[in-house]
Amino acid sequence: xxxxxxxxxxxxxxTVPKGPLEPGEMRLLSLEIPDxxxxxxxxxxxxxxxxxxxxxxxxxxACFTWSGEGPRCIRVKGxxxxxxxxxxxxxxxxxxxxLLECYxxxxxxxxxxxxxxxSSYVNGFF
Numbered sequence: 001x002x003x004x005x006x007x008x009x010x011x012x013x014x015t016v017p018k019g020p021l022e023p024g025e026m027r028l029l030s031l032e033i034p035d036x037x038x039x040x041x042x043x044x045x046x047x048x049x050x051x052x053x054x055x056x057x058x059x060x061x062a063c064f065t066w067s068g069e070g071p072r073c074i075r076v077k078g079x080x081x082x083x084x085x086x087x088x089x090x091x092x093x094x095x096x097x098x099l100l101e102c103y104x105x106x107x108x109x110x111x112x113x114x115x116x117x118x119s120s121y122v123n124g125f126f
Contacts, residue, residue, distance in 0.1 A: 039093035058107040066098035093124030
């Protein structure tokens with residue numbers, strides 16, 4: 001179990017690229033899930049995705065995968081730029097315990113690009 005936790009920590013750190021942002025680049029920092037990830041089914045929860053970006057990229061949608069399912073992409077509800085940049089999406093939890101992975105699609109140099117992946121655990125229950 002400890003080895004799995006260490007491996008997960010290493011792999012989650014590896015998904016956030018190091019170094020300066022390229023012009024127009026957007027990089028995800030974290031995925032925040034309310035109620036410690038314990039979400040009731042059939043209720044929409046606001047998830048917060050923190051990021052940093054060069055400028056104000058046009059965000060298209062946030063996409064999620066879990067347990068080999070997806071991606072399921074959702075419109076972004078709101079975007080805040082600046083030193084505490086974040087975006088919000090409404091999300092319905094899948095049933096059961098899953099590692100939820102997320103990336104964001106945004107426009108850079110006239111093309112739709114994908115960010116790096118951030119993740120968090122979610123437990124969907126009745």
